[in-house]
Amino acid sequence: MIQTTGLSYAYDAQAEFRFPDIHLADAENLVILGESGIGKTTLLHLLAGLLVAKTGKVLINNTDITQLGARELDHFRGNNMGFVFQKPYFVKSLSLIDNLLLLQYLAGRKSDQTKIKQVLDRLGIKDKERKKTYQLSQGEQQRASIAMAIINDPKIILADEPTSSLDDKNCLNVTTLLKSQASATGANLVVITHDQRLKTQFENQLQL
Numbered sequence: 001m002i003q004t005t006g007l008s009y010a011y012d013a014q015a016e017f018r019f020p021d022i023h024l025a026d027a028e029n030l031v032i033l034g035e036s037g038i039g040k041t042t043l044l045h046l047l048a049g050l051l052v053a054k055t056g057k058v059l060i061n062n063t064d065i066t067q068l069g070a071r072e073l074d075h076f077r078g079n080n081m082g083f084v085f086q087k088p089y090f091v092k093s094l095s096l097i098d099n100l101l102l103l104q105y106l107a108g109r110k111s112d113q114t115k116i117k118q119v120l121d122r123l124g125i126k127d128k129e130r131k132k133t134y135q136l137s138q139g140e141q142q143r144a145s146i147a148m149a150i151i152n153d154p155k156i157i158l159a160d161e162p163t164s165s166l167d168d169k170n171c172l173n174v175t176t177l178l179k180s181q182a183s184a185t186g187a188n189l190v191v192i193t194h195d196q197r198l199k200t201q202f203e204n205q206l207q208l
């Protein structure tokens with residue numbers, strides 16, 4: 001569940017944003033649309049607690065993350081959130097499968113190669129599991145970053161332009177996978193994009 005109230009953020013006096021309130025029950029999805037520079041990434045980073053709001057609250061599963069200290073927030077994020085960032089973050093020296101095993105380890109989970117292979121298979125990159133992530137194409141890296149986001153079954157999946165480098169077929173694969181992952185685990189999925197192809201794929205839309 002995600003609920004925001006009166007959220008605003010200011011980078012400086014020239015770049016101040018007030019965002020509409022968001023109410024999502026468990027398992028509900030939302031696509032946030034809007035032109036470049038309107039504040040989509042800023043809003044997503046506020047939902048993730050990566051930016052500190054000027055005003056307002058962000059309730060996630062009844063925890064107001066704006067009230068958490070840095071350590072608590074890190075812990076909360078690690079246990080509850082999965083991110084698909086515009087620019088993927090990998091450990092460069094490791095293969096794709098080792099990056100995913102590392103994430104399972106860091107979350108205190110047992111290593112589960114079967115699950116990793118299933119996720120990679122559904123994303124169409126199982127044959128790339130032994131590659132270093134820098135050896136993957138941009139679109140493959142985007143799909144790899146989605147595998148990283150969902151591997152530990154987060155309760156909230158936040159995705160920043162997850163389909164921008166993908167062709168139509170992979171765009172549909174990725175949104176289908178994100179939605180089915182979210183519905184399988186009762187997670188909220190929030191996607192921000194200016195990819196108009198996503199408009200018809202989500203029931204809830206917020207136009208900034």
Ligand SMILES: Nc1ncnc2c1ncn2[C@@H]1O[C@H](COP(=O)(O)OP(=O)(O)OP(=O)(O)O)[C@@H](O)[C@H]1O
Pocket residue numbers: 011012015034035036037038039040041042043194
């Ligand atoms: N660190 C920063 N300092 C000052 N201004 C910033 C900073 N980060 C972003 N901005 C400004 O805030 C505005 C909103 O940025 P944001 O990244 O949230 O937009 P966006 O809607 O996600 O854009 P895009 O679709 O191009 O990614 C932009 O005008 C940007 O220049």
